[in-house]
Amino acid sequence: MLRCVNPPTGSLPKVVGAPLAPYAAHPENSRGRRFPEPEAPTRTAYQRDRDRIIHSTAFRRLVYKTQVFLNHEGDLFRTRMTHSLEVAQLGRSIARPLGLNEDLVEAIALAHDLGHTPFGHAGQDALNACMRDLSGRKAGDEDIAGFEHNLQSLRVVDALEERYPSFDGLNLTFETREGILKHCSLASARQLMRQDETGVARRFIDGGSPTLEAQLCNLADEIAYNAHDIDDGVRSGLLSWEQLQEVPLFDRYRFQALKSHPNLAGRRLLFESIRLMLSDQVYDVIDHTRQALADAGVRHVEEVRAHPVLVAFSAPMARESAQLKRFLFQNLYRHPQVQETADRAQRIVRELFAAYLAQPEERGVRGDAGNARAVADYIAGMTDRFAIREHARLFGSSLFP
Template identity: 45%
Template sequence: MCQPYASDPAHLRGRLHPEQESGFRSPYQRDRDRIIHCNAFRRLKHKTQVFVEHEGDYYRTRLTHSIEVAQVARTIARALGLNSDLTEAVALAHDLGHTPFGHTGEDALQACMEPWGGFDHNAQAIRIVTRLETQYVAFDGLNLTWDCLEGIAKHNGPVTGPVPAALATYNAQHDLELHTHASAEAQVAALSDDIAYTNHDLLDGLRAGLFAEQDLTALPVLGPAFAEVDRLHPGAERIRRRHEALRRVFGVMVGDLIETSRERIATIAPGSVQDIREAGMPAILFSDRMWSELRQIRAFLFERMYRAPSVMAKRVEAERIIRDLFPLYLSRPDLLPGRWQPRIALASDAQLARIVADYIAGMTDRYAIRAHHDHFPGTLETL
């Protein structure tokens, strides 16, 4: 049963374009389904998480990552009495705005777009679900509920300081109350992201040979997990031992988040979802100890995985692809596909730059590599 501070579809804050709601799906289920069926969600299958998408069949992509985040988020939401449908929708949508090549591509596109308002993947996700998806005849985008849009825009916390241009544009016509915290459901989605990527990056790093199990036993949470597996299953086969230990790490992180969040919610004593938004503090959080231990694990991953020489070599070329394609398309917008041309014909310089950013951000890894090979043949070494 949902708690009084959970988001309630019976008290929906509406959609930008009013619609008759479904008779057999809640509005949040409808949001989730629209996200799953949109083009941008399918493209995540071929977008980098850490390793470039074509490097191996078993490494996570943005799609498999998003599915894993949604699974973790559903579990936590149900344990806390929250609306699991909204939590799942936000979790599935949280990375829709990512460029090819992950954060490397985002950083490169941000640099290219700096004169025209910059680029931010969370703001781009809002742009995708409110404008760039064009499957419906009655409106642009997916026409998601206000509650879902709010969660996508500020699941990482209130948007303070300069608001990314793509987000500011939409917020001017549909106020998402960027100065407040998001619903507890969106906050769960954000920290489920942390749990999911920490665990699956450890597994992918092991699979890639960037570090070994013995390197992990000195880390908090991981060391005790491996020790417990060795105590309960002495002599276990290496791959089974690895998975069994990481399964326990998952459980420890999820359990800590649930228990700490219950304590925080009791402190806030919210009577409604709006009380969560206006609490002035996050309602969903790890304990101080777990947060400290997570930082140690992330520091290890940063040094041994994200900045590994083999990974960095790919990142250098990925950045070059974005930095080469952006000025090319900006000077030759006729190279964009025909369906983009009507927008280009009426665009100012700033609007044209945003269109080019939309086009590049929507590329998959393989499409961006192929486009670069077509326009700059023979200039890449490893991609």
């Protein structure tokens, strides 16, 4: 049922979803934005964050950024955008029965991969290596560190988006920014703390947890990519049914699907098995987290921050999920065909980085010619196909003809 929250005088009421639990992130209690702004008359702070993310340039680019299979390898494989949408859907499905803030969950989910490079983790690893090779030099006023896609996602929404006249970035709330910063090295956290007065990276130094909504997005991310990587792996022909039957978590739901539909086969059997697995994982998280919240007795978001992570699988589901992740790592992510493609993708990133650093007029960004961070920002913002075209333009031949 919809309800109104503090409607501004003379304006339409703000529309929000189901009632929130005491331990949820309540928008009226947000720690606010880096640059003060008047509240929106019909939207909560987290709804406004979500809308800004959807309209951003970085979000649109996600449709041409890869997950496991590169953009040119097929139109039906997942992209960063479809992955982000799946994370948002799973997150909202879990958030509502727990009384968490669905709008905050959606905002974090849609933004969590904005800083990812082209070519997925292969591109990230290559760009990180390029930056670390310059360790000890200066990029502007700071030491050059490596490249972390979570930190880059925060950088996108804090600085790189150029949409508003009064500030850089999207000026999102603290809670959305905190959720975007899923992981952060200690060195990067300390550097970020020196630059950012809001303390969004403090928990990586002092300990503690983010909101339950951020914790939920972390887990929904894992649930989503495990499921869709099975789908994409089978679609690509790199994973076989025989291999998947060796994974207890998946094979249990394949058996359930065949028990209900004995003649089911092919893609319908795959889809039904994945659907059953996703549903069971969602219910497992809901049940386990409800019990964990009751046992912890938390009644406010600040008590959540002081407590270890509460949104989680049950122990049996956590073990089986970890086993599935190991299977995908060994049989899909390290498959020779995927690795060969990743090697070429990393070469593109390395050679683009070196070319732009040596010839700043080619890189298409503003700033000091020696600013490695600006080059990293530019490359990280590329889509797969733009990076491939740029490399072919600069070097005269395409590594992905």
